[in-house]
Amino acid sequence: MVRRWGLTWWSALAVLLVAVPMITHPALRSDVLGDSAVLLLVSWAPMLLGGILAWVLVRWFGAREELDRRVAAAMVGHPLNRELVWLAVCLGGFVLTMVLLSMIFGMYEAAIGADLAMSASLVSRLLFLFTLPLLVMDRSGVTIDGKGTAMPSVALKVTEPWRWLGLAPVAVVLGLMAYLLIPRTGLPEASFPLFGFVLAFAVVAVCEEIFFRGMVQTRLEILMGRWGGILATSVVFALTYAVIQPYDAVSQLTGVDIVYDTGLALLTYASAGLLYGYLWACFRNTWINVFIRIGMFVMIMPPDLRIGIT
Numbered sequence: 001m002v003r004r005w006g007l008t009w010w011s012a013l014a015v016l017l018v019a020v021p022m023i024t025h026p027a028l029r030s031d032v033l034g035d036s037a038v039l040l041l042v043s044w045a046p047m048l049l050g051g052i053l054a055w056v057l058v059r060w061f062g063a064r065e066e067l068d069r070r071v072a073a074a075m076v077g078h079p080l081n082r083e084l085v086w087l088a089v090c091l092g093g094f095v096l097t098m099v100l101l102s103m104i105f106g107m108y109e110a111a112i113g114a115d116l117a118m119s120a121s122l123v124s125r126l127l128f129l130f131t132l133p134l135l136v137m138d139r140s141g142v143t144i145d146g147k148g149t150a151m152p153s154v155a156l157k158v159t160e161p162w163r164w165l166g167l168a169p170v171a172v173v174l175g176l177m178a179y180l181l182i183p184r185t186g187l188p189e190a191s192f193p194l195f196g197f198v199l200a201f202a203v204v205a206v207c208e209e210i211f212f213r214g215m216v217q218t219r220l221e222i223l224m225g226r227w228g229g230i231l232a233t234s235v236v237f238a239l240t241y242a243v244i245q246p247y248d249a250v251s252q253l254t255g256v257d258i259v260y261d262t263g264l265a266l267l268t269y270a271s272a273g274l275l276y277g278y279l280w281a282c283f284r285n286t287w288i289n290v291f292i293r294i295g296m297f298v299m300i301m302p303p304d305l306r307i308g309i310t
Helices: 002-024 026-033 036-061 064-074 080-112 117-138 151-156 167-185 192-224 226-247 258-283 286-299 303-309
Strands: none
Touching: 002 026, 002 192, 002 226, 002 258, 026 258, 036 167, 036 258, 064 151, 080 117, 080 192, 080 226, 117 192, 151 192, 151 286, 167 258, 167 286, 192 226, 192 258, 192 286, 226 258, 258 286
């Protein structure tokens, strides 16, 4: 039942989460359908092209069926529904910790003369999107039910050459996005602070890709099929950013209100999440997803971080 209707349910939810804010929020409607419309539509084109290129490369040179069998074998014996509940608890803990740490750190920023927003982002992600999920789900390779897992080695120890072909669509997407966006937004000047921000975001990307793609999407694919898992994970990914936007140093939403942010997140983070999810489904290579996330971050770095660098 879930496998049959999962994609339909999540598609309907995604449409609803875009349609309701667009209908009820004039500012979102004006921004999306106004000057930003062309930029939004054009920015989707490189991601679509990257997805098509990934499909071609896997079809011609890959062995995705064999890779899928390895993933299925790694998940044998896992209580998938129970593990997804634990992942949902970790995600809720992440959001709550972002809120609490932002409030606590905010009280000390003025006293010490430092911006601690990135620290809150890193601590929350490292704890709830990386450390605790690994302890609960894997416990260094053994789940809480004593079932072994080969997923860390599948995702992180990539030895098959064809699984690095995903770097080609990543390069195409980043190259086209740079051509479209850099003349409009520019790039921050090279500096040690910039290097520090990029390094911090690399940690953010690793935590998020292991959590959302490696853990959540992998399990949802088994339960709902490939595209059901990709879409569901993309919607959850976008909603997470919509909720944490006021407290997150790396979020690229405008922060008007939750309705506005939800609609905009579904049009931006969810669409990007579809590409990240498809790359993961094709190559099961966490590093490819991390590379594209870092490249996108540099090109569309939030304005407040740019100010902090200059």
